[in-house]
Amino acid sequence: MSEITTTSTGLAPAVHTVRLEATNHEGCFLGKNVAPKKFTASAGSGFAFADLLFGLDLGNAPAFGFAYPDWRGHLADLNFRPDMTTLVQWSPGLQSVIGDYWQADGTPVGICPRNLARKLVDRLAARGFTATVAVEIEATLFQESIHEARAKGYRDLTPLGGSAGTAYHLAKSKDWNDYMSAVAHRLDEIGIEWEAWSDEDAAGQVELNLVPGDPISVCDAWARARQVMREVAFERGHTVTFMAKPTAGYGQASHVNMSLQRDGVNVFYAPDGPSPTMLHAVGGLLATMRGATSIMLPQITSYRRLVDLSGPPTTVTWGISNKSTAVRAVCGHPEYSRLEYRVPGADVNLYLAVATILAGVIAGVDGEIEPPDPVSDLAWCVPDLERLPDTITKAAEALETDLILREQLGDEFVDYWVGTRRWEWMQFHTTGGDPFAELSEWESARYFEFP
Known part of the structure; x- marks a missing residue:
């Protein structure tokens, strides 16, 4: 297939498939696989996806x-x-590429997550700022294969690595360490830089930290890292979930760290605490x-x-x-001062x-909004x-009533998102959800594999 390798497409000679990748509003990683000749012919003009992916x-x-x-x-x-x-070269013979969704008239789809993120990045740049972000990916690993998990309704599964739930626990069984080592190796192969991984609070839970970077690149790495974690789990006969609370025990998060720079200087830094820009x-x-919740x-x-x-x-x-607290300020360092x-x-x-x-x-920053006093004690109870x-x-x-987010994110996105959340509430209450359960079977079936 060397004849289809061109500068414009960048395909490797041995490629037999190109995978198109993007998230929908729910965070599901969607796409399709196309032949190299089709990719070469359509990369400039784009590929058709039915709008039901957002519906x-x-x-x-x-x-x-x-x-x-x-x-x-x-x-x-x-x-x-x-x-x-x-x-990127995803695996032998398979390359993958991330993209965005646009309308037929050439305008961006207003609820396309990547387009929306880029719009805010551009709006920040218009003010002379760039942002650096980092994400902490938390997931729970189970010993069962995905087929066994499905057969059990995703319930009463065996945590991979043992039942210990203490954070940073090193006495994990070999299968847990082998899984995460394989994930790290795959990330290295496709060029996703990671900083650390460790045991998290819940049994079978892991936290994976990606290297900080510009917002769009980090979001792309996040989407692909989760796909890697799923694929490695499937290959090794295990299961991984990014469900917010896959058991009645601890939940799991995606903390986002962010700093602002102007001309390469961290404007969140001040020698004596939060800078005015950080405040x-x-x-x-x-x-x-x-x-935003x-x-x-x-x-x-x-x-x-x-x-x-x-x-x-x-x-x-x-x-x-x-x-x-909901926002943690890390202060006192010219490079690492940030908000979590x-x-x-x-x-x-x-x-x-x-x-x-x-x-x-x-x-x-635009409105110079002053925050209330910081909370110095526990912010719970x-x-x-x-x-x-x-x-x-x-x-x-x-x-729905947040005028700031409406202005920044756009009425189309806000109205559509609010509508889908109310639809989700109605589905829960009319198709089998149990609001009084610690974790209903309906939730396990709906959220364990997706997003």
């Missing part, structure tokens, strides 16, 4: 009950445009936090994590080096999370602290 819920049912944008409703084709800078960024993040905690199960003293933040708070946004669950779509975080930061919305519908209502 189906996680149960594969079309979501109704809210206004569709002009491009939705009759299974029209959207245009997938590959970003050739993301083309204004915190102010914007807190001002938008209730509405709908995006950070997207599913029914996401809200089961919000238990005081169990790890996740439950209040609209910030603090300096305080991990019980601790609300997102493991089931979040990182592109949307980053876009929403940047929206709050931009609003805070304090009656006079404002709490995060604790259900999918409360969070959707908060987003």
Whole structure:
């Protein structure tokens, strides 16, 4: 196949398949496989994807009950445009490329997660800033194969590596270490840089830290790293899930760390604590936090994590080096001064999370929003602290009325997202969900494999 190798496509001579990749609004990694000749012919013009990829819920049912944008409703084709800078050799004979979704008239699809994240990155750049982000990927590993897990309804599974649930525990069985070593090796092979991986709090749980970088590249690496973790689990006869709370025990998160730079200088740094820019960024993040929670905690199960003293933040708070608050400020270092946004669950779509975080930061810096005093004690179990919305519908209502996020993210995205969250609530209550269970069978079936 060497004749199809061109400078414009960058395909290797032995390639027999090119995989197109992107997330939908739910965070699912979607795509299709095309022949090299087809890829060469269409890489410039794009590839057709039916608009149902943004219209189906996680149960594969079309979501109704809210206004569709002009491009939705009759299974029209959207245009997938590959970003050739993301083309990698995934495995022998298979290359993959990440892209974005566009309408037939050449305008971006307003709810395409990657397009939305890029819009906010560009808006930040127009103000003279760049952002550096990092993500902590948490997942739970089980000994059973995916077929065994499906047969058991994803319940009563055996944690890989033993039942110990203490963070940083090194006395794990060989299968757990072999799995994570294989994941790290695969990430190295496809060029995704990682910093560390370790045991997390829950039995079978792991945290994988990717190298900080620009927002879009880190989101791309996040999407691919999760795909690697799934593929390695399947290959080794195990199961991995990014469900927010796969058992009645601990949940799992996707903490996002972020700093701002101007002309290569970290503007969050000040010798004596948070810089004025960091304070204004915190102010914007807190001002938008209730509405942002709908995006950070997207599913029914996401809200089961919000238990005081169990790890996740439950209040609209910030603090300096305080991990019980929703935003933790890390201060005092010219390079590493940053904000850690601790609300997102493991089931979040990182592109949307980053876009929403940047929206709050931009609003805070533009408006010089002053935050309240930092919380220096534990931010749990304090009656006079404002709490995060604790259900999918409360969070959707908060987003619907958030004028800042509407301005930054756009009415089309906000209205569509709110509609899909209300649809998810209705599906839960009408197709078998149990609001009184610690974790219902409906949730396991719907969220264990997706997103």
